[in-house]
Amino acid sequence: MNFFTAQEQARRRTKWLVLWFALATAGTVASLYVITGFLVRWNGILRGVDDLPWMGHEISLWTAVISGLAIPAGSAFKLMQLTQGGGVIARDLGARRVMPITKDFSERQLLNVVEEMAIASGVPVPEVWIMDEESSINAFAAGTEPANAVIGVSHGCLNKLTRSELQGVVAHEFSHILNGDMRLNMRLIGWIFGLLMIAMAGRAILSTLRHVRGRSSGDSKSGNGYLLIIVSGVVLWSVGSMGVFFARIIQAAVSRQREYLADAAAVQFTRDPYGIAGALKIIARLPQQRVLSPHASEAAHLFFHGPVGYLFPGLLATHPPLVKRIHAIDPSWDGDLRKGDGEGEVNMRKPSAPVDAAALVTPFSAMDLSDAALVRKNMASRGSIRTVAEAKAVMFSLVAGSGRALVAKPVTVLSEEEQAAFDRWWILTRGMNSAQKIAWMDLAIPLLRQMTQEEYRQFREDLQAWTMGDGQVSIFEWMLHHAIDRHLLGVFDRADVVPVRWHDMAQVEHAVAVLLACLCQPSMQAAAWSRCAEEFWRRFGRHLPEATADFRKLQESLTLLEQTATELKEQILDLCRWVTLLDGTICNEETEIMRATADAIGVAVPPRGA
Amino acid sequence: MIGLVVVLGLVAVLFMWVVGSYNGLVVARNLFRNAFAQIDVQLKRRHDLIPNLVETAKGYMAHERETLEAVIAARNHAESARTAAAMNPSDADAVGKLAQAEGQLGGVIGRLFAVAEAYPDLKANANMMQLSEELTSTENKVSFARQAYNDAVTSYNNKREVFPTNLIAGIFSFAAASLFEITHEQEREAVKVSF
Numbered sequence: 001m002n003f004f005t006a007q008e009q010a011r012r013r014t015k016w017l018v019l020w021f022a023l024a025t026a027g028t029v030a031s032l033y034v035i036t037g038f039l040v041r042w043n044g045i046l047r048g049v050d051d052l053p054w055m056g057h058e059i060s061l062w063t064a065v066i067s068g069l070a071i072p073a074g075s076a077f078k079l080m081q082l083t084q085g086g087g088v089i090a091r092d093l094g095a096r097r098v099m100p101i102t103k104d105f106s107e108r109q110l111l112n113v114v115e116e117m118a119i120a121s122g123v124p125v126p127e128v129w130i131m132d133e134e135s136s137i138n139a140f141a142a143g144t145e146p147a148n149a150v151i152g153v154s155h156g157c158l159n160k161l162t163r164s165e166l167q168g169v170v171a172h173e174f175s176h177i178l179n180g181d182m183r184l185n186m187r188l189i190g191w192i193f194g195l196l197m198i199a200m201a202g203r204a205i206l207s208t209l210r211h212v213r214g215r216s217s218g219d220s221k222s223g224n225g226y227l228l229i230i231v232s233g234v235v236l237w238s239v240g241s242m243g244v245f246f247a248r249i250i251q252a253a254v255s256r257q258r259e260y261l262a263d264a265a266a267v268q269f270t271r272d273p274y275g276i277a278g279a280l281k282i283i284a285r286l287p288q289q290r291v292l293s294p295h296a297s298e299a300a301h302l303f304f305h306g307p308v309g310y311l312f313p314g315l316l317a318t319h320p321p322l323v324k325r326i327h328a329i330d331p332s333w334d335g336d337l338r339k340g341d342g343e344g345e346v347n348m349r350k351p352s353a354p355v356d357a358a359a360l361v362t363p364f365s366a367m368d369l370s371d372a373a374l375v376r377k378n379m380a381s382r383g384s385i386r387t388v389a390e391a392k393a394v395m396f397s398l399v400a401g402s403g404r405a406l407v408a409k410p411v412t413v414l415s416e417e418e419q420a421a422f423d424r425w426w427i428l429t430r431g432m433n434s435a436q437k438i439a440w441m442d443l444a445i446p447l448l449r450q451m452t453q454e455e456y457r458q459f460r461e462d463l464q465a466w467t468m469g470d471g472q473v474s475i476f477e478w479m480l481h482h483a484i485d486r487h488l489l490g491v492f493d494r495a496d497v498v499p500v501r502w503h504d505m506a507q508v509e510h511a512v513a514v515l516l517a518c519l520c521q522p523s524m525q526a527a528a529w530s531r532c533a534e535e536f537w538r539r540f541g542r543h544l545p546e547a548t549a550d551f552r553k554l555q556e557s558l559t560l561l562e563q564t565a566t567e568l569k570e571q572i573l574d575l576c577r578w579v580t581l582l583d584g585t586i587c588n589e590e591t592e593i594m595r596a597t598a599d600a601i602g603v604a605v606p607p608r609g610a
Numbered sequence: 611m612i613g614l615v616v617v618l619g620l621v622a623v624l625f626m627w628v629v630g631s632y633n634g635l636v637v638a639r640n641l642f643r644n645a646f647a648q649i650d651v652q653l654k655r656r657h658d659l660i661p662n663l664v665e666t667a668k669g670y671m672a673h674e675r676e677t678l679e680a681v682i683a684a685r686n687h688a689e690s691a692r693t694a695a696a697m698n699p700s701d702a703d704a705v706g707k708l709a710q711a712e713g714q715l716g717g718v719i720g721r722l723f724a725v726a727e728a729y730p731d732l733k734a735n736a737n738m739m740q741l742s743e744e745l746t747s748t749e750n751k752v753s754f755a756r757q758a759y760n761d762a763v764t765s766y767n768n769k770r771e772v773f774p775t776n777l778i779a780g781i782f783s784f785a786a787a788s789l790f791e792i793t794h795e796q797e798r799e800a801v802k803v804s805f
Contacts, residue, residue, distance in 0.1 A: 105739060109747075115747070119648070119755055163746070271757075435644045436647045436696075438647075582633070586643075591644070
């Protein structure tokens with residue numbers, strides 16, 4: 001399945017879910033209303049008044065109104081929390097962030113595997129978290145969009161799986177990011193939280209009561225009141241739980257389907273069915289363990305595999321049975337779990353001593369093996385970016401080398417490490433074309449996420465200063481700022497969720513025309529625009545409005561295009577690709593505008609999607 | 611008169627077809643040229659890791675000077691091939707040479723690790739483990755980036771070879787592009803059955 005289709009499907013399913021959850025909420029509110037009515041009447045009977053009606057009391061009305069407001073409010077609160085990105089969930093689950101400078105061997109390996117899968121799937125490298133407490137094998141992906149996504153794995157993944165099995169598990173999580181499942185999952189968590197809150201309120205009442213009761217026992221006067229409070233606590237708890245129960249059924253039904261898709265995508269990314277199948281077999285072979293974190297139950301559907309032992313496994317399981325999943329990937333499997341792949345026992349890897357990262361970058365002093373020039377060259381351009389300072393320096397050097405007038409001298413104050421890195425990258429990136437520069441930019445961006453809020457503000461200011469170093473903003477610089485906005489805003493500022501407003505080309509054709517005009521401009525072909533209009537007519541059956549290549553207008557247009565439906569975005573991007581290829585060459589400006597457009601309208605372009 | 615119109619019509623159709631095919635070829639060529647940048651980034655990293663690998667190994671296997679020198683030689687050869695290919699990714703010869711050089715490099719590195727089996731201290735060395743992990747990862751990244759590149763090259767070559775576009779390709783000399791396939795020498799000679 002095309003991943004655009006998968007994303008669109010996820011979004012369409014979300015609409016249905018809203019309806020179902022509205023029903024669940026309405027059901028909960030209605031039951032509370034009815035039950036309060038009964039309670040009032042029962043209370044009346046206890047006091048000797050037995051002609052009270054069943055319904056329509058002020059108190060039951062108020063209960064209905066309050067719960068009817070509280071449930072959506074609770075959901076909204078949780079959803080707002082969740083839009084801050086996947087890091088919030090990861091922290092809730094008791095996970096710890098893995099820093100790219102880690103010296104631990106298995107953490108290093110995990111980061112490498114994540115980077116590999118980022119290349120294979122065309123998704124930006126997400127943050128990586130580890131659940132240290134979990135010795136079982138599990139993993140999750142969280143976040144509202146690829147830019148603020150995180151991937152978390154349990155500690156068990158690191159010491160019980162082989163490298164290729166780990167790769168399979170990580171690839172599965174990448175599919176959830178790419179196919180838009182994460183956003184769906186985040187919504188589910190938010191909505192369920194509203195219902196869960198009612199149940200939690202009931203439980204809270206009961207537990208407070210136990211303390212109060214303990215202190216003032218023997219006070220028979222208020223016995224009736226106690227009973228009423230106990231009963232209302234029980235009612236809140238049970239009705240809330242019922243709501244949660246139905247919500248979970250919906251959640252589970254959606255989640256099960258997405259899991260098969262993710263397993264299939266994992267095979268597609270790794271091109272190795274044995275990795276993920278092996279991981280699933282090991283999980284099936286191990287004694288079942290629940291995830292320990294108290295927040296795990298509301299996030300059950302996030303995980304790589306679900307817990308077993310529910311009361312209604314068919315209805316509530318968020319994941320298809322392991323055996324079925326393994327069969328879907330590896331149809332030739334005979335169903336025998338005892339036969340491990342190669343080894344009979346779970347493959348335990350030896351814990352390793354921490355590595356001194358500094359030792360890895362030892363200057364190459366094998367003078368007798370090679371000539372001095374090689375040594376200097378190697379020192380000058382170590383082909384990796386590992387620290388934040390280096391990542392910053394890469395960004396500065398890319399900006400410095402892109403303007404019309406080259407800015408060879410630092411514009412802002414650089415630390416010693418940054419200066420050294422800048423000098424190296426300045427030489428390395430100067431002669432590169434845009435595609436190469438963008439490749440390096442993409443390697444540097446994930447590291448920038450480690451900055452503190454303070455550092456980030458300073459970095460943006462500095463970058464602005466570098467950008468204006470030559471007095472003007474080049475297209476490359478403009479693109480770079482867009483890329484940073486796309487990938488870092490969600491981390492440091494709250495990125496607003498962009499609503500989908502436009503579904504039809506007619507609504508956005510002026511914006512598209514501006515974009516196309518800008519793309520036609522670098523090639524300077526008069527014929528380009530008319531061919532563009534022809535193609536536009538052929539594809540959309542509409543006349544392309546006149547537009548001029550104006551970069552200020554382009555900015556507005558991209559903001560507008562961000563609010564279009566995913567499928568339309570795909571068509572627009574495809575048309576842009578067609579235009580850049582029109583004159584037979586992709587010049588640097590065209591590469592840059594294309595990339596900025598993809599970043600600005602929020603579409604990840606997978607390498608093999610074209 | 612009708613004859614003239616028909617002839618002119620045919621000429622116009624022919625001209626449009628020539629333009630269309632030509633542009634199609636150019637488009638396909640640009641797509642794979644762009645995809646090469648991703649491979650290039652990873653190969654560079656691979657080449658930069660190798661001197662560190664040799665440096666670490668040197669301390670333990672002084673008697674294997676020959677192997678180490680072979681690694682460095684292969685690395686330098688591959689690095690110059692990389693620089694040449696990065697200049698012009700549509701030069702099939704340069705890309706072919708790079709793939710070959712990478713294959714040789716993979717072969718000698720494989721030999722180095724095979725020899726390292728005999729040195730338990732080296733195998734247990736934390737830096738060595740780390741470096742071998744980094745090399746594995748870089749190789750994986752190359753192979754994932756390679757898939758995108760090879761897809762693009764295949765679609766270009768297909769376009770170039772099918773009739774009648776091959777006529778256009780011949781006239782405007784669109785050269786065949788080379789897939790980036792790395793075959794490790796050692797993989798080829800690995801099949802040995804003994805009883």
